[in-house]
Amino acid sequence: MAKLSYTRDExxxxxxxxxxxxxxxxxxxxxxxxxxxxxxxxxxxxxPAVKAWQRELTAKGWPLIDATVQLLKRGNYPNIPQEKFLLAHGVGQSLWNSLTITGVIEARGRALCDLQAPDFQAIIEDDISQTCTGHLHKGLLYAHGADEGGDPDEPEYGAHDQMWYAARDLCFGKDRYPLPEIPESIGRPDTGRLMPQLPAGFEQLILLLMNVLMIEVRAESFFAFCCEIMRDPEAFPERRGDAAKAAEMVERIRTDEAIHVGYLQTTISEMRSFTFKSVDGGTVKGKDLIDPIWEGMVHWHSVTQADFSREQTREAIKAGLANAPEGAKLFSEFDALEKEKQAA
Structure with missing residues (x-):
């Protein structure tokens, strides 16, 4: 029988x-x-733990929720032809900014190390001692935070934040452009209580897990984009070897992030199968609680945020080209590459 209970040290x-x-x-x-x-x-x-919990859940007839890039309704912006166009004209700041901002956002993930996660057993009727959900406060959240922004117990080692900076520096050289303005958040903003049946603290953590999972799904799309542009023989011609190493670094981050998708996908899938105790003394089926909120979370990340981010990035690129010789013409050609890609 597969091992389903783990200590924090394990x-x-x-x-x-x-x-x-x-x-x-x-x-x-x-x-x-x-x-x-x-x-x-x-x-x-x-x-091994996450895979065992997944097998246990599916054996009970509960599927894993989709956590692939198939959830996304928009492609990366700018797309590969557009990015190659910018790089060919010496406009690399858009990609530099994206790599830098990603590193800063990753560093913020270290906050998960300090998160005092509640024990969900208090509001779930089912025994969760041998589930992924039952291990959130036993090291899963801490490990995730340490992967993103560094383990507070091992400050000498950089994590994803510095791995993104390393990839950026390999492509462009250190300090190639000034540091960009960093957004306050890339997660869905607070819209008030969405699960009033549950104590507020538990609701907040469930929403956080959903938000982070969709950020991870969006990240997978960015990983693919980065690896393709960094390996393109026409991109970074003067730093071709270093750009290839940058792609390898992104692949390593991608490898690290897979476990995050795995445990978050498992947790939310498990929650669909549980029966929750409501604050009014009754119960509510997890599927009825989770599904509508997850659907809204997916739409916000895959459509609302994607469209907003595209417009911000487009305006920044337009401003960056404005001072270049024939900047308006270059921007028109840049825009046309998006339409060509969509028509293909």
Whole structure:
């Protein structure tokens, strides 16, 4: 029988690495096996645990919710032809900004290390001791935060924030452009109580988990975009070797993020199967509680936020081209590449 109960120490355990993980002056988390394969930190038992919880759930007839890029309704903006056009005309700040902002946002994820997650058993009738949900406060959230912004217990190792900076520096060189303005949040804003049947603290955590899962789904689309542009032989011609290394760095971040998608997808899927205790003394089926909120979360991230982000980025690129020779003509050509891609 598969192991379904884990201690915090077990969920935080890492593999034995043959080589440290370092790049362009950054000392980073994770490590390399003897054959050079990169292995994420803290996944020695996390991955086996998540996969076991997933099998247990599906064996009971409950499917995993979709957590793939198929949820997204918009492609990356700018698209690959547009990004290549910008780079060919010496306008790399849009991509530089995206890589930098991603690193800063990742650093904020360290807050999960400090999150005092409540024990959901208090509001769930089912026994959750052998579920992913039952282990959120036993190291899963802390490990996620440590992956994103660094483990407070090991401050000498950089995490995803510095890995994104390393990828950026490999492509452009250090300090190529000034630091951009960083958005306050990339998650769905608070719109008031959505699950009044539950105590507010539990509702807030469920919404946080949904928000973070959709951010991870959006990130997967950005990973694919970055790897494609960084490996394109026509992009970064003077730094081709370094750009290829940058793509490898993004792939390592991508490897790390997979466990985040895995445990969040599992948790939300499990919650659909549970029976929750409501604040009025009654009960509510998890599916009835979770599904409409998840649907709204998906729409906000895949449509509302995507459209808003596109307009902001488009205006920034337009402003950046305004001072270039024939800037208006360049911007018109840039815009046309989006329409050509959509028509293809």
């Amino acid at each position: 969920l935080m355990a890492s593999h034995d690495y043959a080589k440290p993980h370092e790049a362009v002056g950054y000392k980073l988390h994770g490590g390399l096996l003897a054959d050079g394969t990169y292995v994420s930190p803290r996944v020695l038992n996390r991955w």
